[in-house]
Amino acid sequence: MLDFCAKYFRFPVAFVLSFVVGAVFFLAIPVINVLFFDKGVKSEKVLEEVTEVEVLVSEKKPEVKQKVIRTVATPNTFKVSAHMGVSRSQNFQMDLSLARGAAGDGVAVDAGTMENVIYEAGEVDEQAQVLREIQPKFPDRAKKMGVSGYVKVFIVIDVNGDVSQAQVLTQDPAGYGFDIEALKAIRQWKFSPAQLRGFPVAQKATKEFRFVK
Structure with missing residues (x-):
């Protein structure tokens, strides 16, 4: 009886196992990418943002020249x-x-x-x-x-x-x-x-x- 089951059910079982393994491997690819490869991309983006902020802060403001207004004496009245x-x-x-x-x-x-x-x-x-x-x-x-x-x-x-x-x-x-x-x-x-x-x-x-x- 065991030989009969092993003979007729081993192919369906093998097919199901191979499908499960393939699905697990396919789903694991994004996780591996996030865990091992996405850190470098995020670091580059953060570095770029910080660099832009530093440029804006170091930008010199234009100097404003102050005008000196002469004081005019108030005229007398007749x-x-x-x-x-x-x-x-x-x-x-x-x-x-x-x-x-x-x-x-x-x-x-x-x-x-x-x-x-x-x-x-x-x-x-x-x-x-x-x-x-x-x-x-x-x-x-x-x-x-x-x-x-x-x-x-x-x-x-x-x-x-x-x-x-x-x-x-x-x-x-x-x-x-x-x-x-x-x-x-x-x-x-x-x-x-x-x-x-x-x-x-x-x-x-x-x-x-x-x-x-």
Whole structure:
């Protein structure tokens, strides 16, 4: 009986055993690859990642140059006389300030006495005072178009308190007549002249007109 079983069942058993062995060997290949060969690949990837980080950290940042800003002195304001009549019928705002420049003895107009020198605001004992102020007219073209404007004028107040020089420094926008009206008005202003050592002297100043609709 045993011989009969061994004769007829040995081939099926051998086939099953060979199939099992082949399957085990096939499944063992990925495990062997992970255990013995995948470590080197992982090490290379980690090494590459660390190397990239080191390059970024060692990168130098661009130097930022610091700019030095000069301090600008705040301009003084005119002293307004109590006898000055001011009309507020015109629709605009004003900002009057004295022009101040670098330290010095003023701008010489002609060699000689103090009457021929134009002084800065900080170089006199008493600054010029406004006695009469004329409001500029709002330009007709700007009024029709609803345009507001700004004009800055440089002036020289002589020893008699009159505006002897007037020049537009800035206007925005141009072409609407704001500069013309500002010059017309400022030339009619009247001042008590600046004083230095008890004598009247000429003085530089600036005037700002803001035309607002």
